[in-house]
Amino acid sequence: MGSACAKVILFGEHAVVYGEPGIAVPVPQLRISAEFSTDGYTQYRHDMRIISDRIGLNSSYSELDPNQPIRRLLDLLKTEFGLRELPHKILTIHSDIPPEAGLGSGAASSIAIIRTFSEETGKALSAQRVSELAFEIEKIYHGTPSGIDNLVIATGQPVFYRKGHGGELLTLKQPLPLIIANSGINSPTREVVGDIRANFSAHELTIREIGKLAAAAKTVLLENDLPRIADLMNENQRLLERLSASCEKLNHLIEAARKAGASGAKLTGAGRGGNLIALYRNEADRARIKAALTEAGATIYV
Numbered sequence: 001m002g003s004a005c006a007k008v009i010l011f012g013e014h015a016v017v018y019g020e021p022g023i024a025v026p027v028p029q030l031r032i033s034a035e036f037s038t039d040g041y042t043q044y045r046h047d048m049r050i051i052s053d054r055i056g057l058n059s060s061y062s063e064l065d066p067n068q069p070i071r072r073l074l075d076l077l078k079t080e081f082g083l084r085e086l087p088h089k090i091l092t093i094h095s096d097i098p099p100e101a102g103l104g105s106g107a108a109s110s111i112a113i114i115r116t117f118s119e120e121t122g123k124a125l126s127a128q129r130v131s132e133l134a135f136e137i138e139k140i141y142h143g144t145p146s147g148i149d150n151l152v153i154a155t156g157q158p159v160f161y162r163k164g165h166g167g168e169l170l171t172l173k174q175p176l177p178l179i180i181a182n183s184g185i186n187s188p189t190r191e192v193v194g195d196i197r198a199n200f201s202a203h204e205l206t207i208r209e210i211g212k213l214a215a216a217a218k219t220v221l222l223e224n225d226l227p228r229i230a231d232l233m234n235e236n237q238r239l240l241e242r243l244s245a246s247c248e249k250l251n252h253l254i255e256a257a258r259k260a261g262a263s264g265a266k267l268t269g270a271g272r273g274g275n276l277i278a279l280y281r282n283e284a285d286r287a288r289i290k291a292a293l294t295e296a297g298a299t300i301y302v
């Protein structure tokens, strides 16, 4: 059995695709697990069978399109682990992480599968190698990924990341008091990233501003300066709105969270749907924000 957690981007989504810094943290409360079994597996003994509730998949390896992300990953893993054949077993993937919601479900699925192969073969891979393999599949899911999702999930630690410069692991003084809430709107990262890329010249200044903000956020995060973290989250949201990465429902939910006492709130991930994060000051505010978000039509995840 292998598993991997979700992630949220605290600062710098989209800008991180263009070489600006981004900061992401793991979300251990939400996970994807993968495991091999042979129970009742008589029909396809010559092949691997893959079952994933996340994407509604129940198929043998050879029936999958050669470009299907899980099949591409299995091909990579066959080489990586020096296997002559894939195990003739059922690979079941179970997910608590909603897809197309900005929480890294694609990278987490790849990493859970990679870890299951490590268990099965007894060959451990470094976090860096796990991240590199998952990155290959992120390219299929996202087109031009920055690499931040696979890195934060493979290391399971907060990261300050710049494409081309790698990642710096951050040690936070304490977990951030965050609520993660889903807008209920599915939003494929590939589409939002592609759209912003198509209008890059109109967005370039905003992208560079987001980069500066993410660089400043690293220091305040390490100091656990919560009021300043909240201000930077609100400022990042304003810039994401200018980038056209937000949407009416997210804006409405973010406003509801702030009115209920959130000191900072912003979308997380690609946006135009998916999830938002809200920073709270105390338990009473936390309960109020959760109630206000639910009332405004969100589902609370964490």
Ligand code: MEV
Pocket: 009, 012, 013, 014, 015, 016, 017, 102, 104, 142, 144, 145, 146, 147, 148, 149, 189, 193, 269, 270
């Ligand atoms: C996706 O979690 C975050 C984006 O910045 C895309 C990426 O970094 O690959 C929107």
